[in-house]
Amino acid sequence: MNDTTFHEIISRYHSPSGRTLGILRDIQIQEGYIPRELLNRVSVELNEPVSRLYSLVTFYSFFSLHPVGEHMITVCMGTPCHVRGAEKILETLQSLLQLSGESKDGKYSQTTQDNMFTVEIARCFGACSMAPVLHVDGDLYGYVTPEKIPDILSRYGWKGTGISQSENRSDAR
Numbered sequence: 001m002n003d004t005t006f007h008e009i010i011s012r013y014h015s016p017s018g019r020t021l022g023i024l025r026d027i028q029i030q031e032g033y034i035p036r037e038l039l040n041r042v043s044v045e046l047n048e049p050v051s052r053l054y055s056l057v058t059f060y061s062f063f064s065l066h067p068v069g070e071h072m073i074t075v076c077m078g079t080p081c082h083v084r085g086a087e088k089i090l091e092t093l094q095s096l097l098q099l100s101g102e103s104k105d106g107k108y109s110q111t112t113q114d115n116m117f118t119v120e121i122a123r124c125f126g127a128c129s130m131a132p133v134l135h136v137d138g139d140l141y142g143y144v145t146p147e148k149i150p151d152i153l154s155r156y157g158w159k160g161t162g163i164s165q166s167e168n169r170s171d172a173r
Contacts (some may be wrong), residue, residue, distance in 0.1 A: 001027070006041065009030070010042075019046070034065055072118050074121065074125075075120070075134045078128065081128070082132075099111075127140060
């Protein structure tokens with residue numbers, strides 16, 4: 001982010017109420033994540049400790065400290081989703097997208113090698129009656145099963161792992 005854009009974002013927020021979150025939100029939207037160097041610059045500009053900004057960025061799931069893929073997949077791991085198979089949904093996504101499953105900064109967030117997909121987890125979407133659920137770019141999918149994952153991914157440009165989707169379906173039965 002260049003200096004002009006950074007100062008435009010800072011100047012949008014005059015009121016102390018909500019200023020910090022507004023600035024961080026605009027940086028997240030502009031960059032797709034919040035680079036550490038911008039977190040440090042915001043700290044200096046607002047005279048706020050970096051530790052406070054870091055705690056905000058790691059608390060709210062909207063923010064990311066790492067670049068994210070073109071498509072954001074969020075798997076709900078709330079109790080109803082967990083009981084109805086969210087772990088298996090996450091494992092299927094990890095397998096199909098060839099993700100390692102390691103967490104960064106206390107958040108599960110993994111991005112594919114081609115930066116096409118980022119998979120994260122959340123605790124509740126408020127759609128418990130349709131558990132298990134996931135979001136892809138804000139689109140909600142309910143009653144998700146591992147067998148439905150290839151079709152959902154293909155809507156967002158996933159080309160598969162070399163196994164045709166019909167083979168995937170027959171293996172899942």
